[in-house]
Amino acid sequence: MKSKRKFIIKCNSLLIKHFGIPKRNKKLPDPLDMLIATILSQNTNDNNSFKAYQNLKSHYKSWDELVNVKRVTIESVIRVAGLARQKSEAIKKLLDSLKKSRNISIDFIRLLDDHSAIERLTNYKGIGVKTASCVLLFSLDRNVCPVDTHVQRTTNRIGIVSEKSPDKTFFALNNNFPDKIAHSFHTNLIRLGRKICTPTKPSCGICPLLKICHYPDKNFDLKKEGSKRDFMLLDNVSN
Numbered sequence: 001m002k003s004k005r006k007f008i009i010k011c012n013s014l015l016i017k018h019f020g021i022p023k024r025n026k027k028l029p030d031p032l033d034m035l036i037a038t039i040l041s042q043n044t045n046d047n048n049s050f051k052a053y054q055n056l057k058s059h060y061k062s063w064d065e066l067v068n069v070k071r072v073t074i075e076s077v078i079r080v081a082g083l084a085r086q087k088s089e090a091i092k093k094l095l096d097s098l099k100k101s102r103n104i105s106i107d108f109i110r111l112l113d114d115h116s117a118i119e120r121l122t123n124y125k126g127i128g129v130k131t132a133s134c135v136l137l138f139s140l141d142r143n144v145c146p147v148d149t150h151v152q153r154t155t156n157r158i159g160i161v162s163e164k165s166p167d168k169t170f171f172a173l174n175n176n177f178p179d180k181i182a183h184s185f186h187t188n189l190i191r192l193g194r195k196i197c198t199p200t201k202p203s204c205g206i207c208p209l210l211k212i213c214h215y216p217d218k219n220f221d222l223k224k225e226g227s228k229r230d231f232m233l234l235d236n237v238s239n
């Protein structure tokens with residue numbers, strides 16, 4: 001295979017040809033807003049996590065106000081996102097830690113390089129590499145490509161990486177990642193995973209990457225795109 005960097009650039013241009021250049025927020029959201037939205041998005045769809053995020057924003061004027069709210073109350077406000085107990089615990093622990101440092105903000109990560117920022121964020125309980133990398137991409141416009149289940153499946157099938165876990169894929173994929181394409185590549189891989197390269201029976205016959213994909217078990221039975229879902233939570237988080 002050609003170098004991984006060139007291969008990613010090729011995949012990205014084919015994905016843009018098919019899906020277009022993904023839109024994004026003109027004003028990037030505050031990192032703490034993004035971190036809380038990403039916690040809410042774990043293991044659920046973007047519509048439900050967006051509703052939970054809006055619920056939090058409409059119930060409380062600021063994250064400072066949320067610091068003094070009981071965990072069970074947060075759990076009830078975010079219930080629509082699913083896994084509400086686990087997510088309310090992560091949010092509460094995060095805010096408690098920030099309260100100890102007397103600043104309900106994670107703006108300090110703006111001064112850190114990508115690696116250090118991910119290390120600092122993943123020190124908070126309940127925050128993993130995917131969540132931390134989403135904050136970097138969607139709030140700070142860093143050139144990192146987060147790995148969710150769609151990105152994990154598609155990058156491994158295409159043959160960009162060969163890794164068993166999303167965290168391993170993240171570090172392999174982002175090592176020497178091509179400049180300025182992380183947002184379009186990440187977003188279009190999610191579209192590919194939702195609509196064409198689905199978990200079972202991918203629609204390889206209509207896939208824009210068919211000619212360069214290394215997946216040995218291609219499926220040619222299905223000839224139309226699946227899910228119409230195109231809403232991306234993390235591009236719709238506002239301050």
Ligand code: SF4
Binds near residue numbers: 202204209210214218
């Ligand atoms: S050719 Fe098939 S397996 Fe490869 S990326 Fe496209 S849909 Fe997925």
